[in-house]
Amino acid sequence: MQAFTTLNGLVVPVDRANIDTDAIIPKQFLKSIKRTGYGPFLFDEWRYEDVGQPEMDCSNRPVRKDFVLNQPRYQGAEVLLARENFGCGSSREHAPWAILDYGISCVIAPSFADIFYNNCFKNGILPIVLSDAEMDVLFSETQAQEGYRLNIDLNAQTVTTPKGHVFSFEVDDFRKHCLLNGLDDIGLTLQHADVIRDYEETRRAEAAWLF
Amino acid sequence: MSKTLFEKVWQQHVVKANDDGSVLLYIDRQLVHEVTSPQAFEGLRAAGRQPWRVNASVATPDHNVPTTGLEFGITDPVARTQVEALDANCKEFGITEFKMDDIRQGIVHVVGPEQGLVLPGMTVVCGDSHTSTHGAFGAIAMGIGTSEVEHVLATQCIIQKKPKVMRISVDGDLPAGITGKDVALYIIGEIGTAGGTGYAIEFAGSAIRSLSMEGRMSLCNMTIEAGARCGMVAVDDVTIDYVKGRPSSPAGEVWHQAEAAWRKLHSDADAVFDKELNFNAADIVPQVTWGTSPEMVVPITSSTPALADAKDDVQREGWTRAFEYMGLQENTPMSEVLIDKVFIGSCTNARIEDFRAAAAVAKGHKVAANVKLAMVVPGSGLVKKQAEEEGLDVIFKAAGFEWREPGCSMCLAMNADRLNAQERCASTSNRNFEGRQGAGGRTHLVSPAMAAAAAIKGHFVDIRDWEEKAGN
Ligand code: SF4
Numbered sequence: 001m002q003a004f005t006t007l008n009g010l011v012v013p014v015d016r017a018n019i020d021t022d023a024i025i026p027k028q029f030l031k032s033i034k035r036t037g038y039g040p041f042l043f044d045e046w047r048y049e050d051v052g053q054p055e056m057d058c059s060n061r062p063v064r065k066d067f068v069l070n071q072p073r074y075q076g077a078e079v080l081l082a083r084e085n086f087g088c089g090s091s092r093e094h095a096p097w098a099i100l101d102y103g104i105s106c107v108i109a110p111s112f113a114d115i116f117y118n119n120c121f122k123n124g125i126l127p128i129v130l131s132d133a134e135m136d137v138l139f140s141e142t143q144a145q146e147g148y149r150l151n152i153d154l155n156a157q158t159v160t161t162p163k164g165h166v167f168s169f170e171v172d173d174f175r176k177h178c179l180l181n182g183l184d185d186i187g188l189t190l191q192h193a194d195v196i197r198d199y200e201e202t203r204r205a206e207a208a209w210l211f
Numbered sequence: 212m213s214k215t216l217f218e219k220v221w222q223q224h225v226v227k228a229n230d231d232g233s234v235l236l237y238i239d240r241q242l243v244h245e246v247t248s249p250q251a252f253e254g255l256r257a258a259g260r261q262p263w264r265v266n267a268s269v270a271t272p273d274h275n276v277p278t279t280g281l282e283f284g285i286t287d288p289v290a291r292t293q294v295e296a297l298d299a300n301c302k303e304f305g306i307t308e309f310k311m312d313d314i315r316q317g318i319v320h321v322v323g324p325e326q327g328l329v330l331p332g333m334t335v336v337c338g339d340s341h342t343s344t345h346g347a348f349g350a351i352a353m354g355i356g357t358s359e360v361e362h363v364l365a366t367q368c369i370i371q372k373k374p375k376v377m378r379i380s381v382d383g384d385l386p387a388g389i390t391g392k393d394v395a396l397y398i399i400g401e402i403g404t405a406g407g408t409g410y411a412i413e414f415a416g417s418a419i420r421s422l423s424m425e426g427r428m429s430l431c432n433m434t435i436e437a438g439a440r441c442g443m444v445a446v447d448d449v450t451i452d453y454v455k456g457r458p459s460s461p462a463g464e465v466w467h468q469a470e471a472a473w474r475k476l477h478s479d480a481d482a483v484f485d486k487e488l489n490f491n492a493a494d495i496v497p498q499v500t501w502g503t504s505p506e507m508v509v510p511i512t513s514s515t516p517a518l519a520d521a522k523d524d525v526q527r528e529g530w531t532r533a534f535e536y537m538g539l540q541e542n543t544p545m546s547e548v549l550i551d552k553v554f555i556g557s558c559t560n561a562r563i564e565d566f567r568a569a570a571a572v573a574k575g576h577k578v579a580a581n582v583k584l585a586m587v588v589p590g591s592g593l594v595k596k597q598a599e600e601e602g603l604d605v606i607f608k609a610a611g612f613e614w615r616e617p618g619c620s621m622c623l624a625m626n627a628d629r630l631n632a633q634e635r636c637a638s639t640s641n642r643n644f645e646g647r648q649g650a651g652g653r654t655h656l657v658s659p660a661m662a663a664a665a666a667i668k669g670h671f672v673d674i675r676d677w678e679e680k681a682g683n
Contacts, residue, residue: 016528016529016532017525017526017528017529018404018405018504018529020504020642020644022623022642022644022645022646022647023644023645023646026646026650027623027624027625027647028625030246030247030274030625031246031275031287031289031290031292031293031625032289033249033250033253033292033293033296034250035250035253045645045646045650051650054289055289083525084405084525085404085405085408085438088404088405088438089340089642089644090339090340090623090642091247091338091339091340091354091355091356092246092247092356093247093250093338093356093357093358096356111405111408113405113408113438114374114408114409114438114440115340115354115355115356118355118356118359119356119358122356122358122359123358172231172232172233172372173230173231174229174230174231174233174370185358185362185370186258186260186361186362186365186366189235189362189365189366189368189370190365190366192226192227192235193366195226195227195235196226196235196237196263196366196367196368199226199227199237200237200264200367203223203237206472207223207332207468207469207472208461208465208468209330209460209461209465209466209468209469210239210330210333211264211266
């Protein structure tokens with residue numbers, strides 16, 4: 001997994017609450033058996049006039065010009081702002097895969113759906129929770145200033161605006177450690193293989209029907 | 212010390228506590244389907260790893276399978292690739308799979324309990340958010356992402372932080388015509404789609420205890436729509452009776468040991484919850500969603516909301532967008548909303564009891580002329596067989612419903628079953644998101660009886676009035 005340490009990235013504001021994973025990546029793209037290639041289809045129904053199909057060439061598709069991701073000033077965005085309950089709905093990890101494949105590695109919102117939040121960390125994306133008031137500041141500054149970038153420092157747990165405002169955020173130590181170092185969970189867990197085996201032995205003695 | 216149901220099951224599964232408060236949690240059962248597993252198997256292969264405990268996982272294809280013309284196989288080449296990848300992966304790694312030609316095949320969340328693969332007190336995961344369904348058995352059942360599917364395959368564990376625990380009690384007698392689905396939609400309407408975020412929810416109270424296992428599964432199924440990590444119901448006679456005698460349930464002496472352990476799976480009388488909510492069963496009226504989120508729900512007796520009543524600008528903006536997408540105005544009585552299609556199925560409502568309820572309504576009637584398609588899609592091959600033995604298929608077909616093969620079907624429209632743009636559907640599934648049942652399609656979530664009644668009348672009706680006003 002790719003590590004996340006610091007990022008100075010262009011910000012795109014998607015000013016909506018309850019953005020679900022069906023919107024982030026519609027179901028027809030779930031037929032792929034790969035982890036990559038979803039970026040062109042991120043927010044497919046909001047981004048294009050036509051209905052996208054897996055593996056199609058997106059370069060000539062008619063785009064919805066009013067959708068924020070299509071506006072020239074936000075091209076190359078690496079940080080996405082959204083409102084509450086981002087990533088709700090289906091557990092599809094294709095949603096973070098699409099976000100990452102598009103080039104976004106940090107999502108900032110007042111709250112996230114649990115499974116999506118978790119999936120981000122497994123894929124080198126940093127989800128940041130800020131208060132509604134802080135989100136209001138970021139939304140209005142982003143909209144007001146073309147080329148608005150945020151400075152994100154995972155180690156220091158801060159988001160710094162161009163004017164030098166600093167917002168702090170919380171993140172679990174373990175998740176932070178894995179993200180900073182790009183560590184693969186499975187390898188870490190397998191270091192405790194003996195403990196898992198001991199647990200199984202004890203459990204089998206008390207609940208044989210589980211094995 | 213007194214404990215909640217959730218704490219009891221959680222503690223039995225902690226393999227190791229980490230310094231930061233997360234734990235390595237042991238997983239007893241992993242259910243696998245074709246959409247969220249290929250990349251996990253690919254990861255195992257790339258790392259040269261084998262499944263930790265091969266008999267803990269069971270697979271079945273469901274999302275992509277066609278519901279008609281099975282003799283032709285899957286004609287969509289991309290979907291076929293995915294189902295074939297599941298077959299090949301299960302074969303390579305030695306995982307039991309109920310394939311498309313197996314009568315046990317169906318939606319994972321219907322198949323698991325039906326086979327006794329989900330038992331009380333288990334930890335159950337699946338790369339699917341509606342894994343919450345299995346909490347109906349007093350299990351901790353959670354949806355996970357594909358990276359975690361791989362992690363569970365390789366280690367039989369997941370890394371989890373303990374969520375807070377909320378108890379939602381619904382007391383009193385559920386009025387006639389009110390199902391687990393209505394209870395779920397009602398609660399989501401009250402607490403919102405983020406109301407359960409960060410929590411495991413225990414559903415309790417006399418109204419919940421009065422639900423059958425099917426009703427409890429519908430309710431727990433939709434816990435994820437309230438944002439919760441999982442939903443649970445304590446074990447009682449209803450649970451034990453359902454589990455007994457299933458193919459993978461314990462038998463003989465082990466059954467008695469298991470039953471004794473399961474009988475302890477309830478919250479202790481003085482257990483403390485992080486949050487408690489109480490509702491009255493008598494307040495629940497048949498529910499219909501009007502918008503593009505399950506929290507946009509109203510009683511059938513009422514109308515779409517007025518924009519002026521939104522709690523803030525973000526909600527008003529959301530409602531405005533939903534009205535536009537759904538092609539509805541504010542203050543429209545729900546009983547005036549005409550529908551184009553009906554879908555009775557999905558992991559929320561494709562079990563035998565759901566079909567009995569829908570068939571009871573459809574019996575002797577005809578689907579309304581304005582309804583282009585009304586389809587009934589069983590949750591598994593075995594549900595289909597049982598329904599046919601009870602003659603339900605004959606009732607549906609006589610009324611003009613299509614009787615299909617098992618799968619997820621129009622719940623998410625990954626196969627050929629879908630809404631066209633602007634078509635309006637009465638659906639027993641669990642999500643009314645934009646485009647969920649087909650790009651531009653408009654979904655209204657209801658119970659099976661409400662869906663059947665809407666099919667007959669061509670618009671939503673209050674199922675409680677059905678007997679008198681159906682014009683029999
Ligand atoms: S029936 Fe619908 S919600 Fe259930 S598993 Fe299938 S697609 Fe998901």
